[in-house]
Amino acid sequence: MTPLSLMLTLSSVLFALGLLAVLTRRNAILVLVGIELMLNAANLNFIAFWAFDSPTAHNAVEPALSGPMFVMFSIAIAAAEAAVGLAIILMVFRHTRSTDLNKLDSLHG
Amino acid sequence: MIPLLILAPLILLAAIGAVWMARPVHAALMLALTLALVAVLYLALGAEFIGLVQFAVYVGAVAVLIVFSLLITRRGDEAEEIERRPKSLITGLLCTVPVLAVLAYSAIFGSNIKLIPWEAKLTIAELGETLFSSHAPAVLALAVLLTAVMIGAALFAREPGKTPEDPAEK
Numbered sequence: 001m002t003p004l005s006l007m008l009t010l011s012s013v014l015f016a017l018g019l020l021a022v023l024t025r026r027n028a029i030l031v032l033v034g035i036e037l038m039l040n041a042a043n044l045n046f047i048a049f050w051a052f053d054s055p056t057a058h059n060a061v062e063p064a065l066s067g068p069m070f071v072m073f074s075i076a077i078a079a080a081e082a083a084v085g086l087a088i089i090l091m092v093f094r095h096t097r098s099t100d101l102n103k104l105d106s107l108h109g
Numbered sequence: 110m111i112p113l114l115i116l117a118p119l120i121l122l123a124a125i126g127a128v129w130m131a132r133p134v135h136a137a138l139m140l141a142l143t144l145a146l147v148a149v150l151y152l153a154l155g156a157e158f159i160g161l162v163q164f165a166v167y168v169g170a171v172a173v174l175i176v177f178s179l180l181i182t183r184r185g186d187e188a189e190e191i192e193r194r195p196k197s198l199i200t201g202l203l204c205t206v207p208v209l210a211v212l213a214y215s216a217i218f219g220s221n222i223k224l225i226p227w228e229a230k231l232t233i234a235e236l237g238e239t240l241f242s243s244h245a246p247a248v249l250a251l252a253v254l255l256t257a258v259m260i261g262a263a264l265f266a267r268e269p270g271k272t273p274e275d276p277a278e279k
Binding site: 001002003004005006007008009010011012013014015016017018019020021023024027029030032033034036037040043044047050051052053065068069071072073075076077078079080082083084086087088089090091093094097098099 | 110113114117120121124125127128133136137140143144147150151154155156158159162163166167170171174175178179181182184197198200201202204205206208209212213215216217224225226227229231235236239240244247251254255258259261262265266268
């Protein structure tokens, strides 16, 4: 097993665990925990392809920094997403006194 | 390769803890541990600045934000706080296992592309030069996004109907 495929396997398992958390958790904040895990799995892929394959050897024009660049922006956007998500959850909590997703069914037909 | 072999099982164990722990605060702390271990993996792979950013933003901000939200939304009832294993676990596994199978298959058998090994090293000077020359529009867009997020989150979290008292009126 090459280091690249080991790292990709690690990130796929992390992604699957995050998906499992999103699908099975009932606390809205813990669903957000699952989303953070999935975002981190994606970031691991960018770093893996950057770290194990020389970017300059493929006749690249730009400096070999696409992977880390993507991760930088992804981390910033993930932080923004967590802030807005938690603000929404806190607003819902103020209305319903609960973060249990099974109880938030007032739009249910 | 060796740091990867050591860190990968630890990351997986911490992530399983984050998914499986019954108490929400424990799950959030396991998430913080997972993110910290991923940051160590970045450091070991030569992406030092990314590892430090991951540590500062994820472990320092996002994980702490999640723990604080859990504490704010706690209702004092210890028995109710523990999340029972949901009946939806089988459905969740039915959805997750095929996704994992496809991803793991392509990760193990699909990555036979010709790799050119190199000494991966990310210098901060190089990163900053790229960030503020060819990626400058994206940085500006990100700045606008973060400002909007800051205003939006403050608006969401504000107590409705209450305006901060004007100190001049007193």
